[in-house]
Amino acid sequence: MAGLNASPDRVARRAAQLARIGGRGSSVTRLGLTREERRAHDLVASWLERRGARVRHDEAGNVFGRFGGAGPAILVGSHLDSVPEGGRYDGALGVVVAVEAMETLAAARVTLGRPVEIVGWADEEGVRFGIGLYGSCAAFGRLPAGAADRADAHGVTIRQALRALGLRGDPRRARIARGAISAYIEPHIEQGPRLDERGVPLAVVSSIVGILHARVTVRGRQDHAGTTPMGQRADTLAGAAEMIAALEEAAARRHGAVGTVGEIAVRPGAKNVIPGECTFSLDIRAPRDRDVEAVVRDLRSAMRAAEKERGLRSTIDVLNRVPVAPMDRGLRAALRRACAAVGVDAPELVSGAGHDAENPAHSGVPTGMIFIRSRGGSHSPRESADPRDAALAATALAHALAELAAS
Ligand SMILES: [Zn+2]
Numbered sequence: 001m002a003g004l005n006a007s008p009d010r011v012a013r014r015a016a017q018l019a020r021i022g023g024r025g026s027s028v029t030r031l032g033l034t035r036e037e038r039r040a041h042d043l044v045a046s047w048l049e050r051r052g053a054r055v056r057h058d059e060a061g062n063v064f065g066r067f068g069g070a071g072p073a074i075l076v077g078s079h080l081d082s083v084p085e086g087g088r089y090d091g092a093l094g095v096v097v098a099v100e101a102m103e104t105l106a107a108a109r110v111t112l113g114r115p116v117e118i119v120g121w122a123d124e125e126g127v128r129f130g131i132g133l134y135g136s137c138a139a140f141g142r143l144p145a146g147a148a149d150r151a152d153a154h155g156v157t158i159r160q161a162l163r164a165l166g167l168r169g170d171p172r173r174a175r176i177a178r179g180a181i182s183a184y185i186e187p188h189i190e191q192g193p194r195l196d197e198r199g200v201p202l203a204v205v206s207s208i209v210g211i212l213h214a215r216v217t218v219r220g221r222q223d224h225a226g227t228t229p230m231g232q233r234a235d236t237l238a239g240a241a242e243m244i245a246a247l248e249e250a251a252a253r254r255h256g257a258v259g260t261v262g263e264i265a266v267r268p269g270a271k272n273v274i275p276g277e278c279t280f281s282l283d284i285r286a287p288r289d290r291d292v293e294a295v296v297r298d299l300r301s302a303m304r305a306a307e308k309e310r311g312l313r314s315t316i317d318v319l320n321r322v323p324v325a326p327m328d329r330g331l332r333a334a335l336r337r338a339c340a341a342v343g344v345d346a347p348e349l350v351s352g353a354g355h356d357a358e359n360p361a362h363s364g365v366p367t368g369m370i371f372i373r374s375r376g377g378s379h380s381p382r383e384s385a386d387p388r389d390a391a392l393a394a395t396a397l398a399h400a401l402a403e404l405a406a407s
Pocket of ligand 1: 124
């Protein structure tokens with residue numbers, strides 16, 4: 001379709017406007033279900049209303065703007081919260097791009113035959129209440145049991161936070177009726193170096209990795225650091241070190257897999273005491289679920305070996321296991337065509353980060369994602385994206401919507 005041209009200036013201006021909400025220097029702190037997040041939702045709502053959308057805030061704190069009449073809608077958007085001292089683009093740029101796609105279609109006087117809804121999800125990062133992808137979980141009926149009673153570090157529950165925002169306090173009421181959404185598309189910055197390294201501005205996501213979060217506990221024998229001979233120790237930290245090294249090797253052996261220990265604690269924790277207990281976190285991800293399981297299997301055999309060698313006992317407690325979320329074949333093809341329409345030969349990439357798109361994908365809604373090239377990593381004030389790349393994504397998205405919502 002000719003004549004579709006998103007505006008890099010408007011994209012840059014709107015991204016900067018959002019970054020001022022909770023912004024300090026180049027960093028942004030806009031945690032879920034806070035006044036700042038609500039202000040970001042209100043700002044997006046004002047853009048959508050100006051374009052003629054019907055805006056609603058749901059009972060979980062998400063914001064929607066609907067274009068078109070009754071019937072199943074194509075849902076497009078991302079999240080508007082951030083991590084503490086995060087960047088300006090994670091989530092927010094996806095929402096700006098989604099709105100810009102509608103601006104682009106309107107400017108070219110393209111009328112859509114089917115409804116399109118733009119969404120700004122609440123609390124994707126899960127920093128405050130410990131529930132990642134909270135807003136989209138609520139919309140697709142996938143919240144953990146008792147979610148409303150989860151409290152933040154100050155003892156404020158989700159129920160109370162919602163009431164403070166003028167809502168009723170029950171996020172389960174946000175559940176979208178089955179069949180109301182015909183497809184979901186999420187534009188998002190890549191948050192990694194692959195597009196930048198290839199010199200390509202856009203990619204189409206093929207799937208989102210499977211993730212396992214767990215805690216390993218190693219028990220041994222607390223003892224005197226000076227009087228216990230090396231051959232008579234049950235040192236849990238030394239054992240944990242072997243297990244962690246084995247995790248690295250196991251992940252490196254499987255294509256695309258990653259394994260990370262980001263937290264570790266020893267008890268009692270003194271320089272002259274052999275630690276009697278050691279706990280550490282596990283974050284294991286892979287593009288194929290069987291590789292997540294294989295990394296865990298290898299780790300378990302390293303644990304058994306360290307137990308035998310050192311007289312330890314160890315266990316893995318799985319906290320969360322999210323299976324691989326495959327993106328819809330038809331949408332992937334449509335998004336690649338849309339990228340080609342703006343002159344981009346878009347590669348397909350696996351997403352190593354979790355995204356709201358997992359929830360519709362696991363709920364049987366055809367789901368697709370576009371990645372926008374970003375630099376400076378992510379979850380950091382150094383995170384950056386070029387407004388020209390974002391405008392290209394918006395134009396591509398406008399092409400995709402013109403095709404998908406044509407009749
Ligand atoms: Zn994000």
